[in-house]
Amino acid sequence: MPTLTYREALNQALSEEMERDDRVMLMGEEVAEYDGAYKVSQGLLKKFGPKRVVDTPISESGFSGLAIGAAMYGLRPVVEFMTWSFSLVAYDQIINNAAQVRYMSGGQLSVPIVFRGSSGGGLQVGATHSHTPENWYANVPGLTVxxxxxxxxxKGLLKSAIRSNNPVCFLENEKLYGYKDEVPEGEYLTEIGKARVCREGGDLTIVSNSGSTHRALNAAKQLEAEGISVEVIDLRTVKPLDFATIADSVVKTNRVLIVEENKPFAGWGAQVAYQIQRELFDDLDAPIHRLTSLDVPQPYSGKLEQAILPNEERVIAAVREALA
Amino acid sequence: MLLVRRFEEKARQAFTQAKIKGFCHLYNGQEAVAVGTISVLNDDDAVITAYRDHAHALVRGVDPKACMAELFGKITGCSRGKGGSMHFFGVEKHFYGGHGIVGSQIPLGTGLAYAQKYLGTNRVTLAYMGDGAINQGAVYESMNLAALWKLPVIYIVENNEYSMGTSVARSSAGDPLTKRAGAFDMAAIQANGMDVDDVRAKTFEAVSLARTESQPTLMEIRTYRYFGHSMSDPGHYRSKEEIASRRKTDPIELYKARLIEQKVATEEKLNAIDEEVQAIVQAAYDFAEASPEPEFETVFEDIFTPEDQIPEFRPDPRG
Incomplete structure (x- = not known):
């Protein structure tokens, strides 16, 4: 099986889906002639031409809304946000139009669209460029996150997202674009709404997503040397939440730590914790623990930013606390 | 025009009887705008507008019964009772709503035109907004994209002189509003919104430009609304004298007089049409009244389009 970077895997998904369906087109800032701010769309202009790989002006509200309108008319646009932090400029379009127009029209319209781009902190780009807005979108009925x-x-999830007949928010992680691993060739689809057990263990379950899954896996590896066995579940899809996979693990380990990069108030981890205590109260041997970024805007200083993220040292400390 | 006028009168009556709730924005006075513009279109051209949308739906051919039932919140409504006054839809008739956030529908309309061009349909889109929307950023982003990419869209500003209670003079620098197109090298045209023939003639030019050259136009159609911004507007921002004087330029009366003068129709014939229209509106009212409320279960319907290329992945929303 070939080894690809996360970036190359996304590129392959886009290319294969555009090849498969003429209605799929990519639109966003610098996606065409510049080959993508993060090179996810590298080579696509050359392959598919300017009708299907479209550079936009810096007008997130305008081009997101335009793409939603085009989706209402039968196209299947993929909209790239250079970073999800810039999606805030298009918030009204995503929430009021993409997510709700089908409902408001009594089911007359479909919005098959994917909004995608980088997200997350840890690269010293400051408070405006480091958001992890998956919670904000997961709160809206009609959106898949x-x-x-x-x-x-x-690769597998982006292909599935493009084939969905409904709006999908697809949040990539800026720090993972260069991460390499094996990726199946050709037709490979990952089912939306299914979590992944990345590592099996018996003492405690970590529930995490995106970059935090890698922090959790690194922490688990270090703890293994001390004889602590940690199971790591990567959500993959934040909404709809795969609670069954979480429940199977909690019933086995009886202890839970949730690790998410969001700020603490009303992050998705709070929802997961609520469901665990509601459904599995008798299976818990300890209170549910939850590790998030600290409740402060993202600082620029590398030292400060590392300190506020749910870094490996904080994960290890949180695991020890949960096992104490 | 008469259908719109009589429909809105009936809606007003139903609102005062508390059969219609929420917001209800009436179109009285502006009839020549929706009729003059949409009557120039082919059946498969697209229409999208803001929340003062009853007229656009009716003129596009959405059944008055379904429109009135929507106002009543009934399952037989044109949005199954989920949209209400501000969110009428009739996609079969190429009417894409009915949108509640000021200016938010303009990027959508631009996208309809984008898809029309992408798919090679030779169709055009009329995207309406009020004079208040002309100061929203999304409108300028859309106009830039439409001019840049040569999209077959006609932006129609229905300038009824007030964005809610704020007059154009107090909200919008620069007069006329068509000047706003200049920065994008976009065609711009004004029309007298109290004269349906003038609206038709000007719209025909804009539609021709869109259809033959794939070029957008900004139209400003000057009109006047007789009632408040919505039914809950006491209207302290303008005088009774102002309204009375503007009612003298009523688009329906003007057009009636012209038809009689040109011997196209007689007064008797026009009265007969009015009676016919009133019967249609009464039937719509009776239909809405008699229609059932939505079953609770329908609250979970119409959120997602069924999947057909990947497995369904959503849990039952009933939990």
Whole structure:
């Protein structure tokens, strides 16, 4: 099986889906002639031409809304946000139009669209460029929210997202674009709404997503040397949440740590914790623990930013606390 | 025009009887705009507008019964009772709504035109907004994209002089509003919104430009609304005298007089049409009244389009 970067896996998914369906087109800032700000769309202009790989002006509200209108008329656009932090400029279009127009029209319209781009912190780009807005979108009925952590899922989930007949928010992680792993060739689809057990263990379950899954896996490896066995579940899809996979693990380990990069208040981890205590109260041997970024805007300083993220040292400390 | 006028009168009556709730924005006074513009289109051209949308739906051919039932919140409504006054839809008739956020529908309309061009349909889109929307950023982003990419869209500003209670003079620098197209090298045209023939003639030019050259136009159609911004507007921002004087330029009366003068129709014939229209509206009212409320279960319907290329992955929303 070939080894690809997360970036190359996304590129392959886009290319294969555009090849398969003429209605699929890519639109966004610098996606065409510049080959993508993060090179996810490298080579696509050359392959598919300017009708299907479209550079936009810096007008997130305008081009997102335009793409939603085009989806209402039968196209299947993929909209790239250079970073999801810029999606805030298009918030009204995504929430009021993409997510709700089908409902408001009594089912007359479909919006088959994918919004995708980088997200997350840890690269010292400051408070405006470091958001992890998966919670904000997961709160809206009508939206599906996907946050792949590995190259194979990046490919398989993006292909599934493009084939969905409904709006999908697809949040890539800026720090993972260069991450390499094996990726199946050709027709490879990952089912939306299914979590992945990345590592099996018996003492405690970590539930995480995106970049935090890698922090959790690294922490688990270090703890293994001390004889602590940690199971790591990567959500892959934040909404709809695969609670069954989480429940199977919690019933086995009886202890849970949730690790997410969001700020703490009303992050998706709070929802997961609520469901675990509601459904599995008798299976818990300890309170549910939850590790998030600290409740401060993202600082620029590398030292400060590392300190506020749910870094490996903080994960290890949180595991020890949960096992104490 | 009469259908719109009589429909809105009936809606007003139903609102005061508390049969219609929420917001209800009436179109009285502006009839020549929707009729004059949409009557120039082919049946498969697209129409999208803001929340003062009853007229556009009716003129596009959405059944008055379904429109009135929507106002009543009934399952037989044109949006199955989920949209209400501000969110009428009739996609079979190429009417794409009915949108509640000021200016938010303009990128959507631009996207309809984008898809029309992408798919090689030779169709055009009329995207309406009020004068208040002309100061929203999304409108300028859309106009830039439409001019840049040569999209077959006609932006129609229905300038009824007030964005809710704020007059154009207090909200919008620069007069006329068509000047806003200049920065994009976009065609711009004004029309007298109280004269349906003038609206038709000007719209015909814009539609021709869109259809033959794939070029957008900004139209400003000057009109006047007789009632408040919505039914809950006491209207303190303008005088009774102003409204009375503007009612003297009523588009329906003007057109009636012209038809009689040109011997196209007689007064008797026009009265007969009015009676016919009133019967249609009464039937719509009776239909809405008699229609059932939606079953609770329908609250979970119409959120997602069924999947057909991947497995269904969503849990039952009933939990």
């Amino acid at each position: 996907i946050t792949p952590a590995f190259p194979d899922d990046a």
